[in-house]
Amino acid sequence: MEKTPLEDWIAYKIGIRPGSLSREAIEQYQLARIRQTVALAKEKSTFYREKLSGVNPIKIMDYVQFSKLPFTYPQDIKENPLRFVCVSPKDIDRIVTLQSSGTTGEPKRLFFTKEDQELTIDFFNHGMRNLVGPSDRVLILLPWQLPGSVGDLLRIGLKRLKACPLPYGIVQDPEAAIAAAVESGANAIVGIPTQVLGMARHRKGKELAGRIKSVLLSTDYVPQAICQVLKEQWGCKVFNHYGMTEMGLGGGVQCSDLLAYHLREADLYFEIVDPETGQLLPEGELGEIVFTTLTRQGMPLIRYRTGDVSRFIPENCPCGTILRSMEVVKQRISGKTILAETDFLITELDEVLFSINGILDYQSTLALTGGKDCLTIEVKTERKNKIDPVAMRQVLHTIPAIQQGLERGTLEVIVGESCEFMPISKGTAKRMILDTREQQQRPSGIQHS
Ligand SMILES: [Zn+2]
Structure with a gap:
């Protein structure tokens, strides 16, 4: 060596x-x-x-x-x-x-x-x-x-x-x-x-x-x-x-x-x-x-x-x-999100999503919808309908936080596919899960029911 x-x-x-x-x-x-x-x-x-x-x-x-x-x-x-x-x-x-x-x-x-x-x-x-x-x-x-x-x-x-x-x-x-x-x-x-x-x-x-x-x-x-x-x-x-x-x-x-x-x-x-x-x-x-x-x-x-x-x-x-x-x-301190009381890292998403053939990039957003956590994942592929959504859900369910949320009924997962150009990180911006839940709660102080 x-x-x-x-x-x-x-x-x-x-x-x-x-x-x-x-x-x-x-x-x-x-x-x-x-x-x-x-x-x-x-x-x-x-x-x-x-x-x-x-x-x-x-x-x-x-x-x-x-x-x-x-x-x-x-x-x-x-x-x-x-x-x-x-x-x-x-x-x-x-x-x-x-x-x-x-x-x-x-x-x-x-x-x-x-x-x-x-x-x-x-x-x-x-x-x-x-x-x-x-x-x-x-x-x-x-x-x-x-x-x-x-x-x-x-x-x-x-x-x-x-x-x-x-x-x-x-x-x-x-x-x-x-x-x-x-x-x-x-x-x-x-x-x-x-x-x-x-x-x-x-x-x-x-x-x-x-x-x-x-x-x-x-x-x-x-x-x-x-x-x-x-x-x-x-x-x-x-x-x-x-x-x-x-x-x-x-x-x-x-x-x-x-x-x-x-x-x-x-x-x-x-x-x-x-x-x-x-x-x-x-x-x-x-x-x-x-x-x-x-x-x-x-x-x-x-x-x-x-x-x-x-x-x-x-x-x-x-x-x-x-x-x-x-x-x-493998991780940043700010990159940690909590989902269903479980740590949820972008690195976990990266490893399962990038291992799926055909996925080139993705964006992930966490929001509150109807009192539930809602995880939206939009994957970028070269051509439309390249990804089997069932197979994608299956791999996502191997992530402990997602599994927990689904089991408890507090999480909804939405997956989408796009061939659109995604904004490119110039190498300096850190990739992250966009978590809007706290902002959603802040203006009124009242949670959705
Ligand atoms: Zn060495």
Whole structure:
């Protein structure tokens, strides 16, 4: 098994000879960087000057002490992003505005210097080596036209590793994207799960079988059912990575063993905390991912709550790296809905619905109708009447919350099918079950009878 190329890259960044990187060296480096970041943030950002007023960075002697520092929440950035900025406006090279996926909530703005962007390119250059090498041709199904956008940085990173980037953009028409992949001789793809699924399940998707050797799916959560379809249809390896704009896009990527993500430890320090109490959790326990930037200048973030749920994997990866491994993210804290007093996750819907042949995407809404919960699922298919509604209901009934609701008679399930174009998530919006029940109750305060 090939060791993740991230390890030698991180050794280089830390200033250690390749092959002699140790956990102690990484931890020492990270702690020193944490002190520098806290000092920088306290000096330059009005938010942290206030927030960390009682903290002396040179007195942070270990990670337990560091874990006593307050968290930074997404809401803090939404409220006043400029208070986080540590450089003068002329040094800001790129501003990213993230739209909130909910029905309410203001956008979040993030600021990056040229050097910050360079860190991301460097990560792409080395992270992508897990799946492609020199002379590989990589179709980029992400926005790339804007300088500094995710696809643009990926393009530059791929050039540095001497692969050939083929920027394409968001997939509007799967057939055109398949044709572009064939014509350009692409043998690797980076894209958004449902869009790549749309290509694989298209009637012309078979044309890519045997041509594509690796696919990197890019979003917070990748349904395993989609990975399975791509593997079967194209005979390729499917890699997941973890990242969000706040992290500088990349947080970690799977090695060729396709198990955990190996983390970008020279640039980011990760913690797993109890989402309720905020306490650090013992190694291996599932909790909320929190990160601190170690090298960012424009807008460093300290103990940022991601809202993503995962855990560190204490066991060694078969690839033999000493880098930390994090389990593939399967859920978000906000993605949890309660139905019939049972947890109900979009990931559960994803796994059963995407495993049905013919389904390309879907939307799910929970509403109150006549005093009952009403779950509406509209699936997108290539042609009408592709899905057998009885079979679909059967698989939906395997989800515990749905089963409970139906047994109690408190839930109605409506399934529909559409070939219409669905609004495309641009890779930043998180997929979710749209739960309108609380809003329905709010205006009058009276439940339907
Ligand atoms: Zn590995």
